[in-house]
Structures are given as structure tokens and as C-alpha cells.
Amino acid sequence: MTWLWAAAAALPVAWAVALAGAASGTGERRRTLRRRLLRTSLLSLAPALALAVLGPAAGPLDLPWAFLGVTAELDDVGRPLLLVAVVLYGAALAATADSRTHRKAVLGALLLVCFVGNATVLVAADAATFYLGYALMSIPAYGLVVHERTDAARRAGRAYLVLTLVSEMAVLAGVLLVVLAGGMRLADAPAAVAGSPHLGVTVGLLLLGFGIKAGLAPLHVWLPVAHPAAPPPASAVLSGAMIKAGLVGWLRFLPLGEVALPGWGTLLVVLALLGAFGVLVPGVLTADPKVALAYSSVSQMGFIGVLVGVALLEPTLAEACVLAAVVYAVHHGAAKGGLFLSVTVWRFHGRGRLRVPLLAGMALLALAVAGAPLGSGSVAKYAAKQALEPSTFDVVDLVATLPLVGTVSTLLLARAAVRLLPSTPADAWGVDASVLTWAVLVVGGTVATWALAGLWAPVVATPGLDPVTTWDATWPVLLGLALTALAVAASRRDLLPRALAHPDGTLVPAGDVLVPAERAAAAALRVADRAARATGRTRDRAAARARAVLARAPVGPVDRLEDLLSAWVPAGAAVLVVAGLVGLVLGGAP
Template sequence: MMTGAIELPESLANAFWVLAFGAPLLVATMLAVTGAGTSDAVRAMRDRVTRWAWAAAVPAGALVLLGDAGERAIPWMLFGTTVQLDEIGRPLAGLAALVYGLALAFVPRGPDGRPALLAALMLVCYAANLGVFLAADTVTFYLCFTAMSFTGAALVIHSRSASALRAGRIYLVMTVLGEGAVLAAVLLTVRAGGVMLVDAGAAVSAAPERDLIIGLLIAGFGVKAGTVPLHVWLPLAHPAAPTPASAVLSGVMLKAGLVGWIRFLPLGEETAEPLWGAVLLALALIGGFAAVPVGVLQDDPKVILAYSSISQMGALAALVGVALLVPQLADVCIAAAVVYAVHHGCAKAALFLGVQLWDVERWPRWFVSAVLAVAALSLIGAPLTSGYVAKYGAKEAAGDAGIPWAGGLPVADVLPWIGVGSTLLIARFAWVIWRRERPRHRTPILRGVVWAALGVAAVWPVSRLAGAFAPTQSVPKWFSATTWWDQSWPLLLGLAAALLVGRLAATVPGRRSRLLHPRGDIVPPGDVVAIEEQWVRAAGAWSRSGMRALDRGGRAVRAQLQRVPTPAPTVERAQLRIGTWAGSGAALLMILVAVIVWLGLSGGHA
């Protein structure tokens, strides 16, 4: 698959590995130590460290570009850790370094308070996220996955608003459920012989509890990947979290669930998994399409982007489902999923950070609009963008694999229709963001240029990545009329549908406010979780009324017992004595003696 990078001297390679994980943790520690200080000098140092926190992502980026492939042991880390730069971890680690680094650069000038704390939390999350992508053994993978997940909860509740606390509670509930499923699956996998990740898929395939492990893996990692119906935390967490945190949540952290599937599921083994492949494919396609009507009814750009992530992750999950159904397509589906993940991470991070540029930092309106438009077209898969490469590869990777419950309808024929939904969501996003007011202060030029490069120039690294996977990964012809049409008709159809809806909303009485300006109570963010919360509140009200009825019944019984004649004086005195410490101790001692005597007599007769 992908070839290794430049060979480095052993000492320099070790330094890169140490700094890749050590630099973000060291900077986070510095921010934590200076956070307790109140003097002007300490505050000035904390501000400088916060402004330069993005530099902690540089060592991992250098490692991705220059590090040698293969496994490497780090004995002092996590009681012994094995890491690797393989064809899966290397591009995703590069994505993490790029997105986290740029998001950290957006922290100091953002509207959110306590930027030092936010930067420290993001650095810890970044180190754990790197560990998920680069781990080579199950223990390291699980510990990093857990650290990343629970640090993400602190990012969600950073603003401490009521909506953030609610989103944090739901995020924690879903995370705990997912972590429990992942832990159970990992323990069973290790018992079956999958200590190293390279052996995990075969171990799961040969394990007696194979179906149980696969079900746990799909559910556990499905929480992090935003798979329906486990997606409910996503549209609540994204608008609640600060914008830089939303960028890494959607652009990078969601990919941890995908990596978990790739590392642990029996992809490419001799035995196909028709049941679980069909289940994952069904959930993936439901998420890919169902997120669209819910997302277009939202009026917050970050919520719309969250539902767009659910839809896009549905396309990624569909590739994993195909790999389970048809083992012969596993390699090409994994390659296509990695390329798609890198493309989606770049485009979605550019869109989220663009919301902050639009809302908080003053750049020319035409400049921000142009970059957002290119990032949006890339997300849809328009020609000459990174999405053009990624979506073409995904469709080609699915090959002739059919949907079992749809009469063998090819998955490749269904995936482009997810692009139609993506176009509707992006059109809604553009409408909402265009109507928002803009501030008057400016942003540093360098940061804006790097953000623009993330949204515009992602096509080059994504196309290079797709070429590095050859011959398993298909790369489109850049100027082929047939390919252009195959990639463009979802975009054109989605735009036509968006224009039709907009025209209908503008001309039909009574529709304008509900289509263009929907109230939050039509479909609230989190969709099904609102229904679940109503059920929980109803159950709580029912239980409280039941407890009140039991209390009334208990008082009535006690009143009746008070009318019963008082026991004999001797019995009453015995009860009073037993109720003391000495009396109860004596009674307990007599019981123990009686038990010992009984056991002795029973043994003697035996």
C-alpha cells in the first residue's frame, strides 16, 4: 500500500516520537501550572504559551512526513507501548496534526472565555487522538481512546452554559455506554489472541464469541463515529463546544470510531460477515439519508454542519459494511475510507473554523465567502476538489457489492445520492451563515491564509494520498467528461432541490417562516434524544407519583398498627434490651455460637 517516508537516523527518529506525544502534554502541563498564578508575569507567560500552543502539533507533523514505517516500542509510556506508522495511521495522524494545530491557533482570539484552559484540554485530547491513530497494541489503543473520549466531554462543557451542560451530560452517557462496549470487545479480543492490532481481526474471526464481539465493536465505535441511532450527542455537542473544539470533534475525533472498526473488525478474513455487514450497511445508509431532512430544519450553522457530519460518516460506515460483506473488497474499501476521512476532516474543519472567522474575526466578506464556498464544494465532491478524489474512490471501492435487503442494488449506485443530501445541507448552511451579522475587528493574516489553504488546497494532499494507495485505490481522471458528470449530477440535483424549496418558501403563504426560519421545536438538535428525554421525565413523574402513593399507604398501615394492643410487659422489656448495643451484641454472639454448634454436629454425623 503506501510507501514509507524518508529514512531518519535512529536517535532523531526516537526524538520525533517522544516529541510527538510529549510536546502537547508538556505544553498542557505548562498551561495548567501557570493557570493557578495571579501575578502579571505569570498571566503574561500563560498568554504567550496559549498563543504558541499550536507549535506542539509540529513534531507529529514532521514525524508523519519523515518517520519510517513499521512498529516501534516505547517502554516508558503507559507501562510499555507499541506504536506504528502504517498506511492507516500515518495519513490520519497527519490530519490530526494539521487540524489540531490550526484549531489551537484559533483559540486565543475566539469569543470563548478561559482560552488557556481550552488550549490545555485540546492538547491532551490531541495527544490521546494521536495515540488512537498510531497505536499498535490493544492496551495502548484503548487507553488513548478512553482518554480522548472523556477529555472531549470537558471540551463540550467548556462554556458552562445550560445547553453545554445538557450536551455534556448526554455526551457522557453515550460515551460511557460506548466505552463499556469497546472494553468488553477488547477484552474478548485479547483473550482470543488479538493483543497486537495486526492480529485483532483474525482473532475476532476465530473467537467463539465472534458475533458478540462484532456487535459490541459496531455499537461501541459507532457512538464515536456518529452512527444512527447512537448519533444523538453530535448535534448537541458541536454547537455547545467552542468553535475550535467543534473543528477537531468533527474533523478528527469522529475518525477514531472509523479506525476502531478498521483495526478490530474481521475485514478481509476468509469468512464473510453477511449479517453484521448488512446491519452496519443499513445503519450507515439510514444515517446518510435521515440526517438530511433533520439538518435542513435547523437554524444554527454548527448544528447543520453536525448533521452533515452524521451524513458523511454514514458514507464512511457504508464502506466498512461492504468490507464485511465482501472480504475481497476489504483492502480497497479501507484505502477509500482513509482517503475519504482525510478529505472530510480537512473540509469540515475549514467550514467550522470559517464560522468563527465569519462571526468573530473580520476578513473581507468576499474572501471568507469564497473559501467557505470552495470547502463546501469539496465536501459535496465537486470536480477539481479533494471530494472529487475521495468520493470517486469510495464509489469505485464499493464495486459490484449489492445491498442484501434491496434486491442486490449496488452500493455504488446509492452513495451518490448521499451527495444530493450533502448539497441540501450545505445550501442551508450557506443561507444561515450569510444572514448572520459580522464584527469589525481583524484577524492575523497568517492564520487566515493557513485556514484558506486548509479549505482550498486540500485537493493536492488528498490526491497524493489516493495515489499512494495504488493500485488498490482508484484515482479519477481530472478532465474526463464522463467522470465530471458522474461527480456533478448530485451537486446539480441538490442545488435544484434547494432552489425549489427556497422558491416555495418565498411564495407560498405560511411556509416562509417554517422552511427558511424554522422554530427550534420542529425538530430540535439531537432529534430522538428529545423524545427520550420526554420519556425519562414521564417515567420520573410516574415513579414520583408511585412513591407518594406508597408513602400514603405506609402512613395508613402505621396508623392501624398503633391501634393494636401493647405487647406484654416482659416481651416489651426484652425488646428494649435487645435494642441496645450490648443487647444486640449478645444476641449476635448467641446466634454465632448456635451456628458453630450446628455445623459441628452436622460434621460429626457425616
């Protein structure tokens, strides 16, 4: 069904081009056209949705004439994530159409382009196509981050772009190494990497490149500055869909299940844990709900990172870990995307008759993310627990530690809720497409994962409803809620220092280690600039000296010689020579 694949890629691109073309111009007809295009842009995702639903029935795609040869297929990893991506991007587009942001057409066009790239990453069956999609998704997303054109947005854009480009290049180098080892087809990639003579470099590059995208600490710094700066629909896809591309990259290329890499595996697990727990500090000390949400994403991706790290450590656990990671990614994508969209939905609709349903939906999403029972989070966490149970990793007791991620999430979400809920709009809008798509996400993030995990990934055991399992899922959330209650109570009674009681993001600014990194970069640039200027001066001086020497040197003597020769002397000398020769010859002649 090549036509379906083609439509899935071409329709969004066509819409994006149309939107970009209609973006400028101020006439009434232009405005109507823009609005219509944006509202209908949802439809362009239909073929992709069809693909996700059809799954393997859609058949693989093979276009040897396009780019470096395009192949794609829908497998256990790509299919559910594609579904989430379609829903998430659809929701984001709908929210964009109804939002009050500027230049909505441009935002919509960028979202569509990012979608094509993102979807390509998920379904690509060969390394070149994967890289194509990866770049097509990452670079235009810069436009999403800086869309608001505020200083904060520009700063976030810079951080995003620098890290994205580093990621891009690390991925390119890593992917080329994979291809060199014979892993052009993604199905062969893990085995090829395992047998590659450059195994260490390849894995290192892949961890770095995809780690940036996946928000692996300490490369996560772009997330907490980019998310608050971007418009909420953009944050939703950034957090829900795009950072999953990093995970997919790991799953596709790392030699999971092929070879045990204790060093790299341990490093990944440690960094992932660092991210999962370390973000608590900056996360609860922020004033912006979106920053808290972003840090929660970093924490959750840390959880997934642990799964991948264990898969690297222990090949026998790889399959289960991979599936658990995918389930977790699906759950997190839908739920976290939904939460980000909640910000915008709440801001426009959080009054009147919609107030209660909205609150309920948001609570559902939050609980799902935290991993409360019956939510998608609990499915994912249960799957993870099952996968990790046999692990022999002995640095940290993973099975005991990981549930605490739920506590961290609860705390972060509570922080976000504390900051978000009091801000209600002056005039609420009625039900519109954005609320509807948001509702779809609420269902998807909570219930659908459960169903899908059972349907599409039968290896993963879904949690039963027995008391032990339920309690396992519940206590971290309860712990988090209890801590929250304590904190709230403490701050009410002024038991805490002011900076902690009413944090405004100055104590630990958003982006934490980004701040010193930026300072260091600026200093380095200043030094480089001074050095360049000094070099330039030296060069100019040298050039001036060379010119002076050149102007003085060789022509003077030549000029003098010419003057000398231009006198009558040489001719006279010639006479003497001739006369001398004649005399010599005649005198010497017999």
C-alpha cells in the same frame, strides 16, 4: 526514533499542564504568560507532524515498561489521518488563541490532551494502547463540549458524556474479547476476532461502541447538540478528527477481509444509509449553521459506514473499501474541520478585504465536502465507487444511491450558508494565525487529499478528468443546488408553510431522537427515585420495628431473674440442699 515518539506525546502534555497551571490567576504577568503559552502551543504538535511526514521511516515504538506495554507504528490507515489530525488540532489551537472565548487556556489545554489521545488511537499498534488513547481523547472532550457553560452546553455535555461512556464501556468489553481471542497486537486482531468463539458479541460491541463515536444512526444524537454548543475550534476537532477514531476502531478490530458477516454487515449498511439520508430532514430545518454542519457530518459518516458495512459483507472487497474509507475520512476530516473553523473565521474576519477570499475558500471547502469535481471529495467518492462496484449487495443499489449523499451534503451546506453568511461582524480583524491555519485546511481539504491518495495509497485510483467521471461527480451537487434554489424561491413566495419556510429549529429540534430519549430517561429516573425512596421508607420502618423488638425482648426476663436471685431465697435453698445431702449421706451411710 523513540525520542521522536516520546516528544510527540510529552510535548503536548507538558504544554497542557503548563496551560492548566497558568489558567487561574488574574495578574497581568499571568495573562501574558497564558497568551504566550497558548500561541506557542502549536509548536508542541511539531514532533507529531514530523512523525506523520516520516511515516514508516520513523520506525515503530515499543515501550514494554509503560502502562500495559505501549506499541505504536504508522501504517496506511494511521499516517494520513495523523497528518489531518495535526493540521486540524493546530488550526483549532490557533483559532483558540485568537478567539474571544472565555478561559482560552483551559480550552487549549483540553485540546492538547485530546490531541494526544486522538493521535494515540491513530498510531496504536496494540489493543491496550488503542483503548488508552480512545479514553484519553473521549473523556476530556466533555470539557470542550461544555466549555461555554450555557444550559444548552450542559445538556449537550450530558448527552455526550452518557453516550461516550456507553461507547467507552462497549469498546472496553469488545477490546477485551478481542484480546481474549489473541488480538492484543492490532495486526492480529481481525484474524483473531474472525476465529473467536464470541464472534457475534464482539462484533456487536465494537459496532455499538465505535458507532457512537462515528455518529452512526441512531447513536448520532450527541453530534447535533454538541457541535453547536462547543466553541468552533472544538467543533472542528470533534467533527474532523475525533469521530474518525470510531472509524479507525472499526478498521482495526472488525474481522474485515477475514470472514463474511452478512447479518452484521447488512445491519451496518442499513443504519449507515439511514444516517446518510435521514439527517436531511432535521438538518435543513435548523436555524443554526453549526447544527446543519453537524448533520452533514453524520451524513458523511454514514457514507463511510456503508463502506465498512460492505467490507463486513464481502471479504474480497474489504481491502479496497478500507482504503476508500480512509481516503474519505482524510478528506472529510480536513474539509469539515475547515468548514467548522470557517464559522469562527467568518465571524471575526468576514468583512473588508478578507471577505471575498474567505467566501472563496469556504465555497471551495463546501464543494469539496459535497464531492464536486477536482475537490478531495470527488477523489474519495471515486475511490468508494471503485471499491463498491463489484459488490453484490442487493438490498439497495449502492453505486446508484451513494452519489445522492452528495446531494444531501449540498443541501445541508447550503442551509448552513444561508444562515451563516448574512451574519457579519461589526469590526473585522486582520489576518492572523487562525486565518493562516484555516487557509492550510482549505488547501488540505481540497488538493492535498488528491496528492496524498496518489502518493500514500497507490491502490486507490484517482479520478481522471474525462467527461464521464466529471459528470458523475457533478450531477449530485447540481441537483442539490437546484433543490436549494427551488426551496429558496418557494419560501420567498410563501408557497411553503411558515414553519418550513423559515425553520427555527423548533419543528425538529437539534438532536432529533435525543429529545424523546431524554424524556424517557427523566421519567425512568423519577420512577427509580420514587422506588428508592419507598425502599428507604420500608427499610427505616423495618429497622425501627427491629429496634423496638430488640428493646423489649430478652432483657426483661433476665432482669426479673436477677431480682429473684438477689433475694435471700437462693442462699436459703442452698442451705436446704446442703442439709438434705448431709442427711441423705449420713442416713444412708453404714
